[in-house]
Amino acid sequence: MKAAVLYEVNKPLVIEEVSVNKPGPREVLIRTKVAGLCHSDLHFMEGLYPWPLPTIPGHESSGIVEQVGSDVTYVKPGDHVVTCLSVFCGTCDMCTTGRPVLCTGTDVKMMPGVANRFSWGRKEKLNQFLNLSSFGEQMLVHENAIVKIKKEMPLDLAALIGCGVMTGYGAVVNTAGVRAGETVAVLGCGGVGMAAINGAKIAGAGRVFAIDTNPAKLQLATKLGATDLINPNDGDPIKQIKDKTNGVGVEHAIECLGAKITAEQAFGMLAPGGTATVVGMIPFGTKIELHGADFLREKRIQGSSMGSNHFRVDMPRLVDFYLKGLLHLDDWVSARIKLSEINDGFAAMKAGKVVRSIIEFN
Known part of the structure; x- marks a missing residue:
């Protein structure tokens, strides 16, 4: 071969x-x-x-x-x-x-x-x-x-479920446990980030903030479920989030880039009691820095591996979501x-x- x-x-x-x-x-x-x-x-x-x-x-x-x-x-x-x-x-x-x-x-x-x-x-x-x-x-x-998987599922789109979709969707639904009505910010609108945005919509999130420097990806994010678009080129994304939430922040921040700065930003944009979930692969040996006083307000940060999946249960469900028009893989x-x-x-x-x-x- x-x-x-x-x-x-x-x-x-x-x-x-x-x-x-x-x-x-x-x-x-x-x-x-x-x-x-x-x-x-x-x-x-x-x-x-x-x-x-x-x-x-x-x-x-x-x-x-x-x-x-x-x-x-x-x-x-x-x-x-x-x-x-x-x-x-x-x-x-x-x-x-x-x-x-x-x-x-x-x-x-x-x-x-x-x-x-x-x-x-x-x-x-x-x-x-x-x-x-x-x-x-x-x-x-x-x-x-x-x-x-079902044979009616196109194999070209099914491949995406094997990692990117499972990772982003699972980080929202399995690891973070986003509930209906909650606010979610997704940092990075690549394949994993798009899955997180789509997953937040499926989970019933009240507001979904898509954060990326690429305007084309931000526009696609709106189709997948983003309600608010934030471009870091327009200013500090933490300040933009706070301005759009009356100074409160978001209940969930999903980091999908794997960079020191975005992991720190994810924690920084949390509301009291909020959780930052780091999905991206931060380079081996890199350390992140957080403000210790934020932990007094019960803010949390956690990792997510492959969307904390139970893949023989989760992936067939994702196939069904696609076949029912809820998961927008074609885009x-x-x-x-x-x-x-x-x-x-x-x-x-x-x-x-x-x-x-x-x-x-x-």
Whole structure:
């Protein structure tokens, strides 16, 4: 199969011929149909987070089951599936207490460099990325890394649910627990931010503030549920939020950029008793600074990993939301590219020209 390989950080991906192993016990071989270009991939490609190289990146994808290994009971060949990096074992303390996104079962959720699912004509090991490696024509994964979906769901849009949609929507609904009528500010209107905005609307938020420097993304945010638009180029976003809320602030701030300044701004724009949820991947080693006195007003800050998902429950619901017209995925896809155009796709992402680019495999 053809796959995009990352040999060195801050270097272009290289399209190579790679062989994928046959499925072993509880493993599933998937024909990749669509893979989304996610900003999280870029973090690893730029060395902001470590990963053993060389590797095939990619983790937001959809496909069709080709083969299953022994003991697989969840899917069969021909099933349509969405992948998720939150592979779970189902038996560790985190899984059995309802937090499978934090699974510690390393025999299933294998640590970096452990999986051995590829072969090629080189001595060096080709590492699997986040137990998935979506930037290849096939994926070999554990059956607990996928969810079956309805075949009427378009696979190109279903891929987005595998990471960006789940992360943003889940941060609002699962992690932050936004309730009807509450005020929500979303910092960053990329793919994850758009999902958070759409999720806030589905949850019944009273006001949804979209914060971004890109006017085109702000306009799209209004279609997805934003009631108020804030451009930091027009002034301090904290002051703008306070001015629009009679000096109070918002009950929830969802940070979707992964930067020190925006994490601090999210906390700064909270109303008393409010919660800032940091979704973006702040570069490894970066520290944020907060005003200690704010904690006396019961303001909170928390992280969110993949939307605190229970993905085999959450993703089918998101599919239903789309099919019912509540989740507006059609507006998210800015570019459809081939695997050979992947480096151009990431360049467009870095330039802020797209909400989401997707690779369509033959």
